[in-house]
Amino acid sequence: MTMDVDFSALATRDRNGALRVELALDGMTCAACIFEIEAALKAVPDLVAARVNYADRRLSLEWTAPTFDFAAVSERLRRMGYRARPFERESGESAEREIARRLLRCLAVAGFATVNVMMLSEAVWLGGDMDEATRDFFHGVSALIALPATAFAGQPFFASAFAALRARRLNIDVPISLGVLLSLAMSVYETLTHAPHAYFDSATMLLAFLLLARYLDCAMRRKTRAVAANLAALRAPAACRIAADGAQNYVPLAALAPGDRVLTRPGERIPADGVILSGEASLDESLVTGETRRRCVSAGDTVYAGALNFDGALTMRVQAAAGDSLIDEIERLVEKATAARSRYLRLADRVSRLYAPLVHLAALSALLSWLAAGASLHDALVTAIAMLIVTCPCALALAVPAVQVAASGALFRAGVLLNSDDALERLAEIDTVVFDKTGTLTTPEPRIVNAQEIEPTLLELAARLAHSSRHPLARAVACEYPYAAAIEGAREEQGAGVVAMVDGVEASLGDARFCGVERDCAALAARGDASVIAFRHGERTAALIVRQSLRYDARETIEALADRGLRVIILSGDRVEPVEAAARALGVAEWRGAMKPADKVARLEALRAQGRKVLMIGDGINDAPALAAAHVSLSPIDAAEIAQAAADAVFLGEGLAPIVTTIDAARRARALMRQNLALSLLYNMIAAPLAIAGLLTPLIAAIAMSSSSLIVTLNALRAGRRRSDEPGALARKDHMHHIAVEKESPA
Amino acid sequence: MNVLLFLVPLALLLGALGLAAFVWSLNAGQYEDLEGAAARALADDDVEDARA
Incomplete structure (x- = not known):
């Protein structure tokens, strides 16, 4: 069963001319595996470097000599009980890594500035008998730290605020940037005029808090992506390509080109769309169309990627998309559905759209009323700016991302990988669940x-x-x-x-x-x-x-969904009789069979027109358009690649329990987000009048800002706590390993 | 008072050194695999080298 896969197609050349390839590793159970693998690979000739990344379960290899024999590496790993598969790093993943690094760099600078400025500020606040010269010196040094630090660490916020303003929109970064810049400008002015109050500490602390939240959010997303990419790489089958001289060679799917001849053996999946040249077999196309009855094919027939070859050896020619195949049709439908999906307006954005103008108007009216009351322009301006500083939406900006991090971390541990940022918020809104039958309610394989x-x-x-x-x-x-x-x-x-x-x-x-x-x-x-x-x-x-039988917990899951007041519908591409049988066994009253991909989309559109928010759960290629068209969608880990790409989240495990876990977690997360938003608004309602009354000192601003941020963050952590009665206990992290083993590609 | 004039910059300089060290280690990729790094500290590969 040795597989001689030719991975040269996936290697990348770095600046020094060395070739690199990254492998997803399966079978690592403890840290000792790192040393075992690296020690064993030291002996492989021509291999320059082999390094294991334990957190991501990856191995990177580097070599220069053209004589390097990849098979020696995979054979050694196989004998030690590991399985390694190379993967193409998605461009999105490396971009994400760069963003995470940049945020961490900004965070380090903001943290450094906060700590040092705070030290100087505390001396000013507490040193009652400090003379004016010392105070000005401390303020001056604070300015020298805070100004360059903000110029560097504030960039993510300034850039986003600028982009929003140019598009004539308001986002949460607009009031943040405004608050930071105004507090710095006022502090510099106050320092130059030897005034007692400067707000350098507030500006840097605000940036540090917000950067921390953004970094954690980004790191969580990166981790989820990395695991998803590994699972995809371990599942991706290799195709057996027949060279012109008849030699057979396993290559990754990415290396297949139209015109290649490919051999498929019983138990393997068809690697690409094409036409059969020779051989006969019956194909299980349930992943493609949802149909459970096998189709017999022979020379001249067209076959689609994803079909399972049941019982014969097939030689086929890979064909380029001609524009009229089933897959082209599906891709067109997915594209249309994605374009039609209105841009979802997130909770935080909705709040900040109201909040930003409100705060700015309040500041303006504070300025005008102090002027009307006979205050000097300087004093009135100081009051208005203090108001803007204290209402700078620190807690508001933390309210949603903090919950997001805690909840997606909890879901990650329960075996649900979120694909999109706003999936949790959309999941919390659903009132209808539409299931595909084949491969979703039933097991993907017989x-x-x-x-x-x-x-x-x-x-x-x-x-x-x-x-x-x-x-x-x-x-x-x-x-x-x-x-x-x-x-x-x-x-x-x-x-x-x-x-x-x-x-x-x-x-x-x-x-x-x-x-x-x-x-x-x-x-x-x-x-x-x-x-x-x-x-x-x-x-x-x-x-x-x-x-193909029902998944072991399909019935309980449907019942649990019904208990939560959700309407359950089955839409299947399979024939009517098996769909009816499944619906009856599960106690689902609403079902339809023999549905084409476009029919499913049309049905979802009809539900949307009735004002329903639909969660679509499907796995097949034929489900992809429906997954893209639904309000939110989930897919099991054994789903076709195109379906997973269209879904908002992917769940691991043999059962359907993660669906219920996900919906519960999303609803809890939304409740916590609302609580957090209410808390931060409450804080502003207390702080803003203080600022308008002119009672706000930098000390009070610093205490109020940090305590409100901490309260919101601590409240968010509740989203990560697991309830003991949760059904999600069934799907735990060990499933990731388990699944990767079970889904071993047939080669 | 005069002592502050060079103590404060000195303290800041030390802090900045720490910051520079962090940024350097970040760029050197030392935060790519935190779990692995924790385990690597315990590797006794040097012991094996001594025996060889």
Whole structure:
């Protein structure tokens, strides 16, 4: 089962001419693996550097010599029990990394400035008998620290505020930038005129707090992306390309080009769209269309990427998108749906749209009323600016991101990876859940449905034998005992079954004729889409029924959703009969079968027109347009790539429980966001009158600002706490490892 | 009072050194793998080298 994958297509050349490739690693369980891997790879000839990134579960390799043999590395890793797959770093991921670094740099500068300015400010506040010269000296030094620090660390806010103003919009960064700049300008003026109050500490502290929140938000998103990219790389199958001289070579899918000839064996997925040149097989296209009945194909037929080759070797020619294939149609629909999706206005933006003009008007009226009351222009201006400083939306800007970080961290640990920033807020609003059937409510691959009726020891033996075969039906049997040891010396007969000697008696697994139990299986075989596998060990026999069955917790999940007052609908691309059967088994009253991708989108549009906010959950290529069109969407980790890209979040695990966890977490997060916004508005309602009355000193401003930020942050941390009665306990982090193993690509 | 004139800049200079060290380590990629770095501190690869 050695796979000689040609990874040269994915290597990048750095400045010194060395080639680099990054691999996603599966099988790392503890930190000691780092040393084991790095020590073992030291001995590989021509390899310049191998370094493990334990946090991201990645390995980067560097070499210069053209003689470097990649197979030596993957063979060594395989023998140690690790699996490594290279991946193309998404351009988005490296951009994200750069942003996180920049934010951290800004944070460091702002933190440095805050600490030092605060030290000087405290001396001024507490040193009652400080003479004027010393105070001016301290203010001067504060200015020298705060001005360059703000010029550097404030850039993310200034740039965003400037962009918003140029587009004639207001965002939260506008009042932030204004508050920071005004407080600095006023402090400089006050310092130059030897006045007692300067607000340098408020400006730098504000920046430090906000940068911390933004950095944590960014770091959380980066971590989620990295895990998602790893899972994708470990799942991505390699394609067996046939060279002009007939040599077979496994290459990553990205390296396939139109015109390439590709071989697909039983149990593998079709790697790309194309036309069959030779061979016959039946294909399970449930990931493509949702249809569970297998389609027989032979030379000349068109096949789509993602279909599972059941039982024959196929040679096909990869074809470029011609503009009229199923995939082109899907891509057009996804594009249309994405464009039609109105830009969601986030909670914080909605609040700041109201807040910014309100505060600015209040400051202006404070200025005017002090002038009318006979104050000097200087005093009136100082009061108005103090008002703007104290209402600078620090807590308001923290209110949402802090909850976002805590909640997405909790979801990450529960096995839900968020794709988009505002998914949580949209998830909290839903009132309808639309499920796809095949691969979403049902298991993505066929399973044994009559396991209870079979003697456990016999079933375990069958599973051990099944581990020697790559056939999809054998994989279903092997699934029953995923960690059982394969039987040594098993021999596979193509298209018939596997046979081996166990305890001196022949054991066979395969079709009924192969095992010589036609009579027992004849009755079972008549039952619809199910396939029957026979097993025989000496005199003991068993007939195993394999079919796509409902996920083990599908019923409980649907019930839990209904309990939460959500309307549940099934829209499937499969034929009407199996959809009806599934809907009845799950107790879902609203269902439709035989729906084309465009029909699903049309149904979602109709629901939207009724004012419904729909959560779409689907996995197939045919679901992608619906996932893009829904208010918010989820996809299981075994979904097709295009479906995952269209979904707002991806959940791991065998069950559907994460759906309920996600909705609960989103609702809790929204409640906390609202609480936080209310808290920060309350703080402003207390602080603003103080400022207008002219009672605000820099000391009070600093205390009020930091305490309100802390309260909001501490409140947000509650989003990360796990409730003991949560069903999400089922889907834990170990699933990530577990899934990656189980979904091992057939090659 | 006069002592502050050089003590304050000196304190700031020390702080700035710390900041510079942090930015340098950030650019050198030392924050790319925090979990791994924690474990690497415990590696006894130097012991093996001594034996070899």
